[in-house]
Amino acid sequence: MDLTFISGMFQKILTGLPLTLNLWLLSLAGGACLALTLNLMRQNRIGNAIAATYVFVFRGTPLLIQIFMIYYGLAGFGFIRQSFLWPFLRDPYWCGLLALILNDAAYSSEILRGGLRAVPKGAVEAGRVSGMGRATILRRITLPIATRQALPAYSNEVISMLKATALVSTITLMDMTGIARAAISETWRAVEILLCAAVIYLVISMLVTRASAWLEQRLSPWQFGRTTP
Amino acid sequence: MNITRSTFLRAGLAAAATLATGAPLLAQGKKLVFATEGAFPPFNMTKPDGTLYGFEMDMLAEIAKRAGFEYELIAQAWDGMIQGLIDGKYDAVIDSVTITAKRLEVVDFSLPYTTGGSTFAVMKESGIALPGTGTSINLDDAAATDAAIAQIAAVLEGKTVGVHVSTIQADFLDKYLAPRGITIRTYPNGPDVYQDLSNGRLDAAMASATNIAAFLEKNAETATATGPAFSGGVMGKGAAIVVQKGKGELADKLSAALQSMSDDGTLAALSNQWFGINVTPKL
Numbered sequence: 001m002d003l004t005f006i007s008g009m010f011q012k013i014l015t016g017l018p019l020t021l022n023l024w025l026l027s028l029a030g031g032a033c034l035a036l037t038l039n040l041m042r043q044n045r046i047g048n049a050i051a052a053t054y055v056f057v058f059r060g061t062p063l064l065i066q067i068f069m070i071y072y073g074l075a076g077f078g079f080i081r082q083s084f085l086w087p088f089l090r091d092p093y094w095c096g097l098l099a100l101i102l103n104d105a106a107y108s109s110e111i112l113r114g115g116l117r118a119v120p121k122g123a124v125e126a127g128r129v130s131g132m133g134r135a136t137i138l139r140r141i142t143l144p145i146a147t148r149q150a151l152p153a154y155s156n157e158v159i160s161m162l163k164a165t166a167l168v169s170t171i172t173l174m175d176m177t178g179i180a181r182a183a184i185s186e187t188w189r190a191v192e193i194l195l196c197a198a199v200i201y202l203v204i205s206m207l208v209t210r211a212s213a214w215l216e217q218r219l220s221p222w223q224f225g226r227t228t229p
Numbered sequence: 230m231n232i233t234r235s236t237f238l239r240a241g242l243a244a245a246a247t248l249a250t251g252a253p254l255l256a257q258g259k260k261l262v263f264a265t266e267g268a269f270p271p272f273n274m275t276k277p278d279g280t281l282y283g284f285e286m287d288m289l290a291e292i293a294k295r296a297g298f299e300y301e302l303i304a305q306a307w308d309g310m311i312q313g314l315i316d317g318k319y320d321a322v323i324d325s326v327t328i329t330a331k332r333l334e335v336v337d338f339s340l341p342y343t344t345g346g347s348t349f350a351v352m353k354e355s356g357i358a359l360p361g362t363g364t365s366i367n368l369d370d371a372a373a374t375d376a377a378i379a380q381i382a383a384v385l386e387g388k389t390v391g392v393h394v395s396t397i398q399a400d401f402l403d404k405y406l407a408p409r410g411i412t413i414r415t416y417p418n419g420p421d422v423y424q425d426l427s428n429g430r431l432d433a434a435m436a437s438a439t440n441i442a443a444f445l446e447k448n449a450e451t452a453t454a455t456g457p458a459f460s461g462g463v464m465g466k467g468a469a470i471v472v473q474k475g476k477g478e479l480a481d482k483l484s485a486a487l488q489s490m491s492d493d494g495t496l497a498a499l500s501n502q503w504f505g506i507n508v509t510p511k512l
Contacts, residue, residue, distance in 0.1 A: 081429060
């Protein structure tokens with residue numbers, strides 16, 4: 001093992017970290033907003049059908065294909081290249097971010113739906129009796145309980161989105177994987193380079209695991225043998 | 230038959246013996262395996278039925294005849310192709326690979342069979358025209374290079390140029406144009422560069438002059454080549470067949486065949502047949 005090569009490679013791959021973090025956090029934020037919207041839509045039959053179809057399509061197809069469809073597929077239509085959307089879709093960054101958001105929303109909305117279904121009816125009724133409006137109940141009772149229930153499953157999704165960002169390297173974005181792939185075809189030392197990239201991803205997902213465990217304890221202290229502070 | 234421990238032992242010993250005696254026999258009559266991309270016209274291309282054809286395939290057939298070996302061609306993706314060679318998945322790579330100092334650290338090359346030369350392609354509707362079209366610039370000539378680069382950079386400033394990742398053209402763009410405010414976008418697959426050039430994501434594309442000629446053949450009405458042809462310097466010393474480090478014997482065999490093909494004009498004739506011009510060096 002060539003240590004100077006490896007440490008140089010670490011530094012080189014780390015220059016892609018800002019883009020990886022940017023895509024990861026923004027796609028989680030965008031995905032969470034869209035997931036919440038999808039769940040709020042589920043209150044009537046038509047909205048429910050739309051949300052279910054959305055989840056069916058985006059959860060049922062590979063993310064890589066979604067990325068290619070948005071990047072290469074949409075660009076094939078002349079009317080899209082003439083439209084106001086083109087300044088965004090021309091840029092690989094927006095194509096990649098859009099695909100990640102749409103994909104994350106499908107998974108997150110199902111996780112949130114599970115959380116929402118686990119909210120006890122009694123808690124909501126108690127809120128109503130105390131004179132809370134629908135928005136207040138959502139904000140103060142339903143969402144906090146649902147989020148707490150969904151947290152362990154959601155931390156899985158957070159980690160899998162981190163790894164999903166690696167796919168944007170296929171549409172010329174130079175995230176950590178993009179830089180690693182370019183370095184491989186330049187130096188042809190695949191094992192060392194891929195190991196460097198893997199270690200960085202591993203460290204970030206370890207931090208996420210720790211953070212989610214900490215948050216879980218904070219949100220449900222009684223389950224860990226502590227009383228509310 | 231009663232299967233006992235000794236049955237296994239005997240079978241194992243027999244297998245080991247076959248392997249031990251069989252290996253040298255295989256090495257003698259073995260077919261050499263050559264890897265290529267099959268997607269780099271007109272050097273190597275793939276027919277719809279999967280057959281590989283092109284300039285390099287014809288050349289390799291002739292080399293094999295002269296050097297007296299049998300061979301087999303397999304298609305591989307460019308990224309990872311050389312790693313596969315180093316790992317010993319095949320004996321050689323024939324994919325218009327240019328000889329560069331960086332590559333010489335990890336692999337060996339035969340004699341070169343093209344002189345290279347790289348230029349730009351643009352879409353006609355973009356209205357971009359680079360100065361110096363039809364001239365050629367040797368990157369070892371610093372004064373001429375600086376003048377040409379300054380002119381090109383003035384036209385391309387703020388624009389995006391696409392290129393196949395980790396090629397000599399990518400090195401060239403990184404070294405000369407990236408510092409002058411031109412965005413360089415690298416693609417894992419060569420054909421994707423032309424796709425994004427066609428749909429307007431890229432303002433210009435850079436590739437070897439021969440590769441661009443092949444693209445223009447199909448898109449002569451909408452696209453055009455522009456700017457000087459660059460060679461020398463980071464553009465390397467022409468394309469050659471790649472073999473594993475330390476396989477000098479094979480490289481010598483291939484080089485000797487290339488030498489004789491260059492001497493009797495066969496190589497130039499093949500070049501004229503596939504490129505319309507002679508792109509081969511005087512060996």
